Amino acid sequence: xxxxxxxxxxxxxxxxxxxxxxxxYTNSMFDYFLWYKKYPAEGPTFLISISSIKDKNEDGxxxxxxxxxAKHLSLHxxxxxxxxxxxxxxxxxxxxxNYQLIWGAGTKLIIKP
Amino acid sequence: xxxxxxxxxYLIKTRGQQVTLSCSPISGHRSVSWYQxxxxxxxxxxxxxxxxxxxxxxNFPGRFSGRQFSNSRSEMNVSTLELGDSALYLxxxxxxxxxxxxxxxxxxxxxxxx
Numbered sequence: 149x150x151x152x153x154x155x156x157x158x159x160x161x162x163x164x165x166x167x168x169x170x171x172x173y174t175n176s177m178f179d180y181f182l183w184y185k186k187y188p189a190e191g192p193t194f195l196i197s198i199s200s201i202k203d204k205n206e207d208g209x210x211x212x213x214x215x216x217x218a219k220h221l222s223l224h225x226x227x228x229x230x231x232x233x234x235x236x237x238x239x240x241x242x243x244x245x246n247y248q249l250i251w252g253a254g255t256k257l258i259i260k261p
Numbered sequence: 262x263x264x265x266x267x268x269x270x271y272l273i274k275t276r277g278q279q280v281t282l283s284c285s286p287i288s289g290h291r292s293v294s295w296y297q298x299x300x301x302x303x304x305x306x307x308x309x310x311x312x313x314x315x316x317x318x319x320n321f322p323g324r325f326s327g328r329q330f331s332n333s334r335s336e337m338n339v340s341t342l343e344l345g346d347s348a349l350y351l352x353x354x355x356x357x358x359x360x361x362x363x364x365x366x367x368x369x370x371x372x373x374x375x
Contacts, residue, residue: 190368
């Protein structure tokens with residue numbers, strides 16, 4: 149049972165435009181959500197997180213939106229830059245999972261020049 | 262503050278052998294989690310250790326085991342290696358469960374089983 153789903157394996161965006169990465173979850177007990185970025189042959193790097201008490205969190209070019217009723221979160225990158233090309237993972241956690249991070253399968257973002 | 266370190270970075274083994282990977286968490290972090298990543302796959306959770314005790318475990322066979330020492334350093338062992346064990350093994354540390362949920366990853370150990 150996949151509790152965290154990233155339905156787009158890949159996404160291609162023009163440099164300078166907005167990149168929107170989506171993530172859906174099924175467990176209503178999740179109360180904390182994170183986005184990580186991963187380059188090949190490296191460990192994932194923490195990007196941004198959001199608590200379930202908020203619906204938006206912003207950090208520079210990165211904004212995460214949380215829609216609890218739809219069990220959906222999205223990561224917006226504006227403007228997209230070539231260095232943003234990477235695989236993006238969303239993860240969720242909560243008391244129900246004993247605070248173990250539950251990961252999506254990742255979305256490969258390609259920024260075209 | 263130094264980040265998460267993993268040793269070795271690269272490893273080549275043959276089928277049937279065993280391997281031990283090491284992870285040193287960020288200073289002050291007490292939780293260490295291990296993940297396996299194979300090409301085209303997301304992060305597959307292996308196990309998590311906190312205060313020398315395994316707190317969570319993923320769906321991997323018993324050939325995969327781990328431990329954590331009193332200084333929070335952790336080791337992962339894979340016995341009787343199979344070709345399918347070739348992967349990037351990632352270690353992540355966090356302060357603890359509860360309020361500190363963000364995990365910080367090391368660079369990984371690339372294991373190739375021939």
